[in-house]
Amino acid sequence: MKKTVIIGASNNPSRYSYVAARMFSERAIPFVPVGIKKGKLFGEEILDLRIKPNIHDVHTVTLYLGPDNQVEWYDYIISLNPQRIIFNPGTENHEFMKMAKEKGIQVCAACNLVLLSTGQY
Numbered sequence: 166m167k168k169t170v171i172i173g174a175s176n177n178p179s180r181y182s183y184v185a186a187r188m189f190s191e192r193a194i195p196f197v198p199v200g201i202k203k204g205k206l207f208g209e210e211i212l213d214l215r216i217k218p219n220i221h222d223v224h225t226v227t228l229y230l231g232p233d234n235q236v237e238w239y240d241y242i243i244s245l246n247p248q249r250i251i252f253n254p255g256t257e258n259h260e261f262m263k264m265a266k267e268k269g270i271q272v273c274a275a276c277n278l279v280l281l282s283t284g285q286y
Contacts, residue, residue: 182200
């Protein structure tokens with residue numbers, strides 16, 4: 166399965182990261198929520214982004230942080246060794262996309278919700 170790390174996870178039902186987590190859960194896709202607020206998402210504890218938790222066997226990182234808030238996390242996200250990074254709408258960041266591509270990481274400017282809904286994930 167494609168273990169996915171959700172950067173910018175929130176347990177607020179009005180947030181897209183919450184909806185994505187629900188869709189991962191419904192489809193039995195393993196996910197690790199990482200954010201700055203404590204809580205749980207569909208049985209998974211939200212890990213504190215500020216401590217840069219060590220996560221193994223990551224297939225995909227999906228971003229729910231705007232470009233200005235990504236800069237301090239570039240190295241951490243790259244260190245997770247994902248096969249791909251999904252830049253959801255509003256998170257597109259050409260500088261980070263270029264960095265990721267140079268490290269051999271597939272970059273995808275897409276919407277998780279669409280990918281999951283249409284079976285393209």
